[in-house]
Amino acid sequence: MIGVGFVYLVAGAFFAACALMGIADRRWANALFHGLLALSFVAGDRIGDLGNGVLVLVLVATATSGRMRRGGPAEDASPRGPLLALTLVVPAAALGGTLIFQRVPALVDPRQATLLALTVGVLLALALCHLLLRPAPLDGVRAGRRLLDEIGWAAVMPQLLASLGAVFAAAGVGEVVGRLTAHAIPDGSVLGAVIVYAVGMALFTVVMGNAFAAFPVMAAAVGIPLLVRQHGGDPAPVAAIGMLAGFCGTLLTPMAANFNIVPAALLELRDRHGVIRAQAATAVPLLLFNIVLLWWVVR
Amino acid sequence: MLVLAGVAVIALGFLLRFNPLLVIVVAALVTGLAAGLDPVAILARFGHAFNEARYVTAIYMVLPVIGLLERAGLQARVRSLVVGLRGLTVGRLLAGYLLFRQVSAALGLNAIGGPAQTVRPLVAPMAEAAAARQGAIDLDQVRALAAATDNVGLFFGEDIFIAIGSILLMKGVLDGFGIHVEPFHMSVWAIPTALAAFLIHGLRLWLLDRRLARTVR
Numbered sequence: 001m002i003g004v005g006f007v008y009l010v011a012g013a014f015f016a017a018c019a020l021m022g023i024a025d026r027r028w029a030n031a032l033f034h035g036l037l038a039l040s041f042v043a044g045d046r047i048g049d050l051g052n053g054v055l056v057l058v059l060v061a062t063a064t065s066g067r068m069r070r071g072g073p074a075e076d077a078s079p080r081g082p083l084l085a086l087t088l089v090v091p092a093a094a095l096g097g098t099l100i101f102q103r104v105p106a107l108v109d110p111r112q113a114t115l116l117a118l119t120v121g122v123l124l125a126l127a128l129c130h131l132l133l134r135p136a137p138l139d140g141v142r143a144g145r146r147l148l149d150e151i152g153w154a155a156v157m158p159q160l161l162a163s164l165g166a167v168f169a170a171a172g173v174g175e176v177v178g179r180l181t182a183h184a185i186p187d188g189s190v191l192g193a194v195i196v197y198a199v200g201m202a203l204f205t206v207v208m209g210n211a212f213a214a215f216p217v218m219a220a221a222v223g224i225p226l227l228v229r230q231h232g233g234d235p236a237p238v239a240a241i242g243m244l245a246g247f248c249g250t251l252l253t254p255m256a257a258n259f260n261i262v263p264a265a266l267l268e269l270r271d272r273h274g275v276i277r278a279q280a281a282t283a284v285p286l287l288l289f290n291i292v293l294l295w296w297v298v299r
Numbered sequence: 300m301l302v303l304a305g306v307a308v309i310a311l312g313f314l315l316r317f318n319p320l321l322v323i324v325v326a327a328l329v330t331g332l333a334a335g336l337d338p339v340a341i342l343a344r345f346g347h348a349f350n351e352a353r354y355v356t357a358i359y360m361v362l363p364v365i366g367l368l369e370r371a372g373l374q375a376r377v378r379s380l381v382v383g384l385r386g387l388t389v390g391r392l393l394a395g396y397l398l399f400r401q402v403s404a405a406l407g408l409n410a411i412g413g414p415a416q417t418v419r420p421l422v423a424p425m426a427e428a429a430a431a432r433q434g435a436i437d438l439d440q441v442r443a444l445a446a447a448t449d450n451v452g453l454f455f456g457e458d459i460f461i462a463i464g465s466i467l468l469m470k471g472v473l474d475g476f477g478i479h480v481e482p483f484h485m486s487v488w489a490i491p492t493a494l495a496a497f498l499i500h501g502l503r504l505w506l507l508d509r510r511l512a513r514t515v516r
Contacts (some may be wrong), residue, residue, distance in 0.1 A: 263418065
């Protein structure tokens with residue numbers, strides 16, 4: 001069965017090519033960074049938990065050494081070839097592939113259908129680009145490496161945050177925060193409980209970078225015991241609107257790096273927090289809306 | 300209480316603008332120590348979680364495709380496309396993309412968009428070209444708004460789809476309390492907020508168009 005291993009192999013091959021090219025260019029820190037990523041993707045399952053831990057430490061040391069260089073200047077060519085159609089290959093393959101792969105569970109791991117479809121789309125798009133645009137053989141890797149170097153160390157931040165979440169979970173951070181917030185509610189107030197629940201979801205998400213980590217804690221601390229059991233609220237809207245209040249927090253935090261920090265790097269914004277700034281004026285009114293809606297549902 | 304020291308490290312580290320990667324590693328160490336784990340166990344746990352979360356970083360394999368297309372002149376092609384569409388403003392363009400992203404996410408098609416898949420190659424250059432025609436000066440802000448629109452559309456569309464991770468998580472948590480709720484019932488309750496997100500973000504985009512129109516006159 002084709003699973004996520006295939007995805008990691010393709011991504012690993014790209015990182016390895018970047019590393020080799022970096023050695024050839026004598027960009028040592030960048031080459032080491034890409035090489036470690038390649039090692040993680042190709043052999044991560046074989047080097048053990050401690051080996052992976054050491055790998056992360058070296059990766060972070062490389063990234064924070066200040067020796068990694070940015071990508072070179074972009075070349076703005078005059079357009080040639082069916083570029084817009086080629087741009088749509090990856091999204092279209094991701095869409096079509098997901099739908100098809102979910103139907104052949106014997107052949108493809110259905111839980112990984114989207115990632116696999118994306119990978120197939122990338123390979124297909126690369127092949128079509130080479131057929132139709134006729135670049136030099138290594139141009140794709142070179143151009144991709146430039147973009148990866150523009151993103152720089154921020155590239156691994158989402159993955160590191162996910163790992164931090166696992167340590168937080170093991171240490172029981174969530175339970176402590178839940179107990180603290182439950183103390184903050186005035187007795188018998190529906191509005192007070194709604195505000196603590198929704199704002200707690202948003203704030204917890206700001207700290208953890210992920211509403212998924214916040215939900216079990218806030219549901220156990222406030223949502224279920226107070227809003228559902230004590231005030232008789234319908235559990236479906238209590239859960240759904242609570243999660244969406246958490247998503248408002250996701251719009252506001254650098255801890256949600258894959259949504260807020262990586263795009264800022266990818267779009268080469270001057271301000272690392274530019275995407276968050278652009279989202280704040282939507283997130284805050286929307287959080288208020290969620291509070292009012294939930295209060296109206298429960299009361 | 301002591302385990303919250305890691306949260307404090309995160310908050311302080313970001314406020315004092317230390318390198319975020321360093322802050323994350325120190326926060327993990329502090330949290331683990333506060334919970335009574337020994338450093339080697341913390342490192343192993345961190346390494347294990349890092350290995351399990353590789354799918355987050357796998358998305359960068361699309362960069363060679365974007366790089367090749369941009370080398371062949373994609374940005375210029377997108378700009379000339381926008382020049383051909385007379386009535387297109389940055390506000391209308393992004394509102395249209397917001398609607399598309401919300402509807403496709405509500406159908407479970409999350410991977411169809413994203414910062415690397417659609418924003419960098421298509422949406423951001425189109426928005427820049429439209430905004431420049433309207434007399435916008437700070438194109439950095441327009442690119443940021445394009446990425447923001449992608450996030451808003453995804454977050455406040457995906458929960459309408461019943462098989463998305465967050466709905467399944469909520470069902471699992473509620474089941475744990477002996478409360479049984481159909482996923483469909485929860486996904487219906489994502490619709491009011493999805494409409495509110497479209498109205499609030501759409502209003503901001505409309506105001507942006509109006510502000511640009513005023514500065515030109």
